[in-house]
Structure formats: structure tokens, C-alpha cells
Amino acid sequence: MIGHASEMAAFVRVVEAKGFSAAATGLGLSPSAVSKLVTRLETRLGVRLLQRTTRALHLTAEGEAFYEAARRIVSAIETIEEQISVQRGTPHGLLRVTTSLAFSTHQLAPVIPEFMARHPLVEIELLPTDRVVDMVEEGVDIAIRIGRLADTSFMARKIGEDKRLICAAPAYLAHHGTPRRPEELTRHNCIVSRERPHLNRWQFRVDNQIREIEVAGRVAVSEGEMQMQLALQGIGIVRLTRLTMAQAIRDGALVPLLSDFSADEPVPIHAVYPHRRHLAPKVPAFVNFLIEKFTPPPWEI
Numbered sequence: 001m002i003g004h005a006s007e008m009a010a011f012v013r014v015v016e017a018k019g020f021s022a023a024a025t026g027l028g029l030s031p032s033a034v035s036k037l038v039t040r041l042e043t044r045l046g047v048r049l050l051q052r053t054t055r056a057l058h059l060t061a062e063g064e065a066f067y068e069a070a071r072r073i074v075s076a077i078e079t080i081e082e083q084i085s086v087q088r089g090t091p092h093g094l095l096r097v098t099t100s101l102a103f104s105t106h107q108l109a110p111v112i113p114e115f116m117a118r119h120p121l122v123e124i125e126l127l128p129t130d131r132v133v134d135m136v137e138e139g140v141d142i143a144i145r146i147g148r149l150a151d152t153s154f155m156a157r158k159i160g161e162d163k164r165l166i167c168a169a170p171a172y173l174a175h176h177g178t179p180r181r182p183e184e185l186t187r188h189n190c191i192v193s194r195e196r197p198h199l200n201r202w203q204f205r206v207d208n209q210i211r212e213i214e215v216a217g218r219v220a221v222s223e224g225e226m227q228m229q230l231a232l233q234g235i236g237i238v239r240l241t242r243l244t245m246a247q248a249i250r251d252g253a254l255v256p257l258l259s260d261f262s263a264d265e266p267v268p269i270h271a272v273y274p275h276r277r278h279l280a281p282k283v284p285a286f287v288n289f290l291i292e293k294f295t296p297p298p299w300e301i
């Protein structure tokens with residue numbers, strides 16, 4: 001029966017993750033091992049549950065019926081396991097966390113050692129990236145997302161908020177001058193994003209009206225952390241969140257510009273995680289820790 005449960009769980013994970021590789025990541029197995037479990041299940045049942053092609057997987061009619069029943073059974077088993085784990089009350093196991101490269105570098109890295117000291121049975125895998133990660137497909141426990149949330153199918157807790165600032169290095173300003181009004185930015189080299197062109201339209205409040213300035217520059221890069229590093233080298237003017245630039249501003253390595261014309265609304269920061277009746281203790285432990293460490297936010301200037 002134990003083997004049957006493993007086969008069933010592997011099948012459910014493959015369907016949910018839409019592939020063997022993604023399911024294998026979540027299960028901690030190799031893709032070939034997951035494939036063997038599903039094949040063994042099909043052989044035992046005497047039916048084909050999945051139609052495999054080079055591009056996608058599709059459930060057969062029998063697979064759809066079996067998936068609905070198997071999903072409820074696997075969910076019930078997980079609920080029992082999580083209840084036992086919660087009753088134990090000790091956060092443990094691997095915690096996979098994804099967020100932007102900038103947030104990982106400037107905010108998470110300094111506090112991770114304290115969390116690990118508090119919870120010695122938790123292992124952490126950080127997945128820094130500026131793309132939006134599919135949490136289910138990539139087996140992520142928590143995503144720290146900056147900005148408005150588009151997906152409402154997950155639980156989300158606000159851990160703080162931030163604002164964007166426009167900055168440049170003293171060396172750049174000494175060589176090119178300091179813009180005094182937003183329209184002067186069109187004559188400056190700004191660090192832009194080709195991948196997300198909406199980030200190149202900067203908003204200002206001028207004479208009690210919102211005005212949008214589309215900036216341009218000779219260097220384009222999408223990752224905020226790299227944009228800041230280029231700004232520190234005096235390449236151009238940059239617009240990023242305070243959580244990225246706060247320390248550089250405190251150190252005088254970057255100078256805020258056009259603050260009197262700011263029209264940026266606060267940017268919310270949320271910890272997002274799958275919606276489940278019973279969470280493994282490691283998830284709420286980490287979320288509560290983040291709220292504790294980021295209240296008040298260390299990126300205030």
C-alpha cells in the first residue's frame with residue numbers, strides 16, 4: 001500500500017505541475033523516477049492515464065476520473081501529515097524562497113543567518129530572479145513579490161511597502177549636471193529596461209498635475225540590482241525602489257533627484273504562498289520572521 005500511495009502522489013504532482021521535471025523538483029526525485037512511478041501505476045490499473053507528447057501531457061478520460069479521486073486522497077494524507085507536523089510545532093525541512101535579486105541581496109541576505117539560528121532544522125534555498133516564478137511548477141514555498149498582486153489563488157501577507165526614487169552617482173552629476181525639473185531628464189542618459197518598457201515611463205507631479213516622462217539611455221538592463229551597480233559607476237540616472245538603493249544613498253554613493261516632483265505611490269511587498277488548510281510550520285515561521293524584521297522597514301531613509 002505504501003508503494004501505491006507513492007505512485008498516486010507522483011501522478012497527482014505530475015498533473016498539477018504539468019510535467020515530470022517540475023513534479024520531480026517538488027517531490028525531491030529524479031524525472032525518471034517519477035516517470036517510473038506513474039508507469040507502474042498505469043500498469044497496475046491496466047489503463048493509460050496520461051497521453052505523453054514531446055511538448056505536453058494530456059489526461060485521458062480515465063486519467064481525469066482517477067485524478068479527481070487521487071487528488072482528494074493525496075490531499076487528505078498531506079493534511080494529516082501537516083496536522084502532525086503543526087502539532088509538533090517545530091519548523092523543519094527545506095524552504096524554497098524566491099524574490100528579486102535586489103531584495104535577496106539587500107534585505108534577505110542580512111537577516112537569513114538569524115532565522116537559521118532560531119530554526120536549526122530548516123534548510124533554505126534562495127531563488128533570486130526578477131521574473132515571476134510559477135510557484136507550483138517550480139516547487140516554491142514562498143515568493144516575496146514587490147508590486148500589485150495579479151494572482152489571487154494564493155495566500156498573501158503584506159510584509160511592508162516601498163517607494164521608487166530617482167538617483168545618480170555624484171560622478172555622473174559632476175560631469176553631466178543635475179536635473180532640476182522632470183523635463184530635463186530627456187537630455188540625460190537614463191538606465192532603462194528594454195524587456196519592460198513601461199518602467200521607462202517615469203511619473204511626476206508638476207503644477208498639481210501628473211506628468212509622464214519617457215526616458216531613454218545608452219544602456220538597457222532589466223534586473224534592478226544590475227541597474228544600481230551601473231548607476232554607482234556613474235553610467236546614468238536610475239529609478240529604483242528604496243530597498244535597493246537605501247544603503248548607497250546613506251553612504252553618499254547615490255544622490256536622490258527630483259524628490260519635490262515625486263508622484264510615485266507606495267509599492268506593496270507581499271509574502272505569497274500556496275493556499276492550504278494546514279501549512280508546514282516552516283512557512284508561517286518564515287513569514288512571521290519577515291514581518292518582524294521589516295517592521296519598521298530597514299530601507300527607510
